[in-house]
Amino acid sequence: MSTTTIVRNTTRPARDLLEPLMASALDLCANLAAEDRYRRLLEALRRVVPYDAAALLRLDHGVLVPAATAGLAPEATRRGFDPAEHPRLQRILATQGPVRFEDTSLPDPFDGLLAADPHGSIEVHACMGCALRVEGETVGALTVDALDPHAFEAVDAEQLATFAALAAAAVRTARLIDALEQAAAQQGLVAHQLLLEAQERAGSELLGVSEAIARVRSEVDLLAHSDLTVLITGETGVGKEVVARALHAQSDRRGEALIYVNCAALPESIAESELFGHVRGAFTGATQTRPGRFEAADAGTLFLDEIGELALSIQPKLLRVLQSGEVQRIGADRPSRVDVRVVAATNRDLAEEVRTGRFRADLYHRLSVYPLHVPPLRERPEDIEPLAGYFLDRARIRLGLGPVRLSPAARAALLDYRWPGNVRELEHVLARTALRASAGRRREAVRIEPEHLQGLETEPALDSPRAPSSQPPAALVEGTLAEAVDEFKRRRIAEVYEQSRNWAETARRLGLDRGNLHRLVRRLGLAG
Numbered sequence: 031m032s033t034t035t036i037v038r039n040t041t042r043p044a045r046d047l048l049e050p051l052m053a054s055a056l057d058l059c060a061n062l063a064a065e066d067r068y069r070r071l072l073e074a075l076r077r078v079v080p081y082d083a084a085a086l087l088r089l090d091h092g093v094l095v096p097a098a099t100a101g102l103a104p105e106a107t108r109r110g111f112d113p114a115e116h117p118r119l120q121r122i123l124a125t126q127g128p129v130r131f132e133d134t135s136l137p138d139p140f141d142g143l144l145a146a147d148p149h150g151s152i153e154v155h156a157c158m159g160c161a162l163r164v165e166g167e168t169v170g171a172l173t174v175d176a177l178d179p180h181a182f183e184a185v186d187a188e189q190l191a192t193f194a195a196l197a198a199a200a201v202r203t204a205r206l207i208d209a210l211e212q213a214a215a216q217q218g219l220v221a222h223q224l225l226l227e228a229q230e231r232a233g234s235e236l237l238g239v240s241e242a243i244a245r246v247r248s249e250v251d252l253l254a255h256s257d258l259t260v261l262i263t264g265e266t267g268v269g270k271e272v273v274a275r276a277l278h279a280q281s282d283r284r285g286e287a288l289i290y291v292n293c294a295a296l297p298e299s300i301a302e303s304e305l306f307g308h309v310r311g312a313f314t315g316a317t318q319t320r321p322g323r324f325e326a327a328d329a330g331t332l333f334l335d336e337i338g339e340l341a342l343s344i345q346p347k348l349l350r351v352l353q354s355g356e357v358q359r360i361g362a363d364r365p366s367r368v369d370v371r372v373v374a375a376t377n378r379d380l381a382e383e384v385r386t387g388r389f390r391a392d393l394y395h396r397l398s399v400y401p402l403h404v405p406p407l408r409e410r411p412e413d414i415e416p417l418a419g420y421f422l423d424r425a426r427i428r429l430g431l432g433p434v435r436l437s438p439a440a441r442a443a444l445l446d447y448r449w450p451g452n453v454r455e456l457e458h459v460l461a462r463t464a465l466r467a468s469a470g471r472r473r474e475a476v477r478i479e480p481e482h483l484q485g486l487e488t489e490p491a492l493d494s495p496r497a498p499s500s501q502p503p504a505a506l507v508e509g510t511l512a513e514a515v516d517e518f519k520r521r522r523i524a525e526v527y528e529q530s531r532n533w534a535e536t537a538r539r540l541g542l543d544r545g546n547l548h549r550l551v552r553r554l555g556l557a558g
């Protein structure tokens with residue numbers, strides 16, 4: 031007599047089978063850990079097949095490894111079963127459909143491992159198994175054992191085969207998830223590495239040899255490791271953003287995000303939602319719950335650029351978050367904690383803004399716990415040459431040129447200029463200059479002469495008032511007295527500005543407060 035038979039179908043009410051099958055099928059779609067999926071499958075199987083022990087084995091490099099077991103001693107779950115050493119398993123894997131072992135001439139792989147028979151003393155027991163196949167590939171095996179040799183007599187082939195099919199699908203799902211998780215983990219690592227590299231690059235560019243910039247660098251070193259709020263001040267283009275990025279890149283938060291918010295580009299109507307988020311339905315158009323920038327920056331740094339432009343109505347809300355460390359999405363019941371380091375920057379004189387009522391004093395005091403001032407380029411002329419060298423080198427690479435040098439006269443011109451647009455202006459001037467001096471030639475040495483440095487005199491500073499015209503109209507002033515006074519003011523401001531090309535100095539010489547001069551310049555139409 032054969033030791034194995036292919037199990038024939040016997041009839042059994044379909045209803046008994048339907049419920050456990052449905053449960054297992056639904057589990058396949060549920061968001062379960064692979065082990066839970068397998069365990070629940072074995073539980074469902076027990077309601078149809080009265081086993082004492084069951085094993086769902088994954089085929090891993092030719093060895094059957096228990097993915098889930100029921101009724102087996104713990105050591106069975108920790109070892110692999112090589113089909114070559116276990117003829118019953120070999121037979122199961124080689125057979126299409128379920129196999130029933132009817133005598134004991136082939137040793138059972140789980141002899142002595144059944145929890146119900148710890149000494150392996152009961153020799154005769156019932157055993158069935160079925161290979162797990164997905165699209166023709168064998169991915170594992172499902173086995174059931176019982177101490178009662180007649181236990182499986184009423185079991186029908188379809189039932190075990192159906193569970194085996196579900197188990198195969200579960201193994202495949204788990205494999206897919208594994209593969210996806212691995213890919214996701216890998217992508218996460220790659221993204222993280224790119225973030226670190228980008229931050230290192232962005233953070234390592236606080237160039238300069240002056241004492242002033244060395245002081246800024248040492249303050250950055252000092253502050254980077256604290257969670258203090260830092261307010262970076264300085265004229266346009268001095269490198270406030272570079273400093274903010276350096277603060278993050280050198281901090282313990284460098285592996286996390288640096289979230290950038292330009293307060294000047296944040297209309298009052300959406301500022302609160304942008305910063306703090308909202309829940310679905312909080313206002314018309316809030317079709318989705320959305321976290322704000324504060325939450326996006328959790329564990330990292332939030333850079334509030336141009337903080338001086340933040341709408342007055344938002345300022346108390348920002349202050350509250352800074353004080354409590356909690357943000358409340360618009361429409362949410364409760365606030366949630368965030369761990370965010372805030373760095374803010376402005377080219378405005380915030381103390382002056384407070385005096386004129388455009389910035390809240392309490393927020394100003396909270397932000398300026400640690401003010402970090404970046405001096406204008408004209409106060410650190412030693413930095414002009416090294417920065418020029420750096421920007422020319424970048425231009426050289428971009429344009430594919432040979433060595434680029436400054437003639438002594440060109441160098442002197444750079445040192446003489448007042449740089450109202452600071453480092454940004456220097457960068458732009460040199461990019462244009464290199465292009466002009468190279469005249470389209472590639473891979474050749476380029477020498478920059480003063481005539482290549484066109485536009486230095488009229489280079490307008492970005493974001494700062496346009497230089498007033500130095501040529502007052504020849505015609506006599508016409509119109510009302512007020513218009514004549516305004517015209518006089520225009521000429522006088524232009525004249526003084528021309529001498530210093532520095533707004534702070536112009537204000538001082540005219541006996542005006544700097545903020546008032548700025549407003550006057552705007553009103554008179556001298557501002558860009």
Ligand SMILES: Nc1ncnc2c1ncn2[C@@H]1O[C@H](COP(=O)(O)OP(=O)(O)OP(=O)(O)O)[C@@H](O)[C@H]1O
Nearest residue numbers: 235236237265266267268269270271272377453454
């Ligand atoms: N010390 C520096 N080393 C290298 N590059 C610098 C330095 N300072 C400024 N830069 C460069 O100059 C440009 C302007 O710098 P940044 O954007 O940081 O200025 P900012 O103070 O934020 O200006 P704004 O007030 O107009 O926003 C950038 O391209 C920046 O990389």
Ligand SMILES: [Mg+2]
Nearest residue numbers: 270271335375
């Ligand atoms: Mg900036």
